[in-house]
Amino acid sequence: MRFIPLFAVAAAAVIAAWLPQSLNAQSDDVFAFIPVGGRTLLANIIASHPPADEVKALATGKHTRDEWVSYLKAHATAITTLQSLTDKELLTLADYLSFNMPLPANQMPADASKLPMDGRDFALEKCMGCHVITVVVTQSRTKEHWLGTWHKPSHMGIKLTEAQREQLASYLVLNAGIPIDQVPEELRAGGASY
Numbered sequence: 001m002r003f004i005p006l007f008a009v010a011a012a013a014v015i016a017a018w019l020p021q022s023l024n025a026q027s028d029d030v031f032a033f034i035p036v037g038g039r040t041l042l043a044n045i046i047a048s049h050p051p052a053d054e055v056k057a058l059a060t061g062k063h064t065r066d067e068w069v070s071y072l073k074a075h076a077t078a079i080t081t082l083q084s085l086t087d088k089e090l091l092t093l094a095d096y097l098s099f100n101m102p103l104p105a106n107q108m109p110a111d112a113s114k115l116p117m118d119g120r121d122f123a124l125e126k127c128m129g130c131h132v133i134t135v136v137v138t139q140s141r142t143k144e145h146w147l148g149t150w151h152k153p154s155h156m157g158i159k160l161t162e163a164q165r166e167q168l169a170s171y172l173v174l175n176a177g178i179p180i181d182q183v184p185e186e187l188r189a190g191g192a193s194y
């Protein structure tokens with residue numbers, strides 16, 4: 001058993017050395033298989049120009065995830081974009097809203113790129129420095145298991161606040177566990193060795 005973690009560390013180091021050149025050469029589309037997070041879902045809603053009072057209510061609301069799910073379902077007539085979301089996307093959006101609403105200034109930023117980061121953003125920004133994202137998004141785990149992973153010695157240095165970790169874990173519970181055959185070939189190397 002002693003050799004397995006050693007191998008894993010060595011494999012991660014090899015992958016880390018391989019990553020910068022190969023990923024820089026690719027477009028962001030290589031990550032398109034990772035489901036969109038709440039930031040993008042919300043930005044799409046704003047871009048569809050629903051009634052201003054509906055947008056205001058989203059920006060100023062304070063609800064749990066379950067309450068947001070009910071809220072969004074009840075407002076799908078006014079915010080028509082909601083009708084095209086899958087159940088999982090609706091839940092991902094509700095999850096994001098529960099973490100990030102109300103917004104600090106109680107209003108939506110005019111520029112949607114200024115919306116708070118979502119779990120997918122955190123994963124792409126913080127989880128590819130040492131191994132491929134595949135190691136992360138192919139895992140199906142509970143929230144407690146995810147939070148525990150980041151307390152392992154290998155993950156001590158990750159710069160995410162407790163609130164951000166909670167949000168990332170919550171996003172991953174809903175959206176990770178992606179089957180390896182849905183991962184682009186170039187991201188599979190090393191991804192299945194854990």
Ligand code: HEC
Nearest residue numbers: 008009012126127129130135136139149152154157158194
């Ligand atoms: C500082 C380097 C580093 C960063 C950044 C990093 N990892 Fe890792 N990760 C490792 C190493 C080394 C291993 C293999 C050794 C081990 O399992 O602890 C690993 C293994 C894993 C594994 C498989 C083994 C396990 O612990 O279950 C998962 C899942 C994982 N990382 C998730 C993440 C997530 C999610 C992030 C972003 C929040 C992340 N990692 C960021 C170094 C890193």
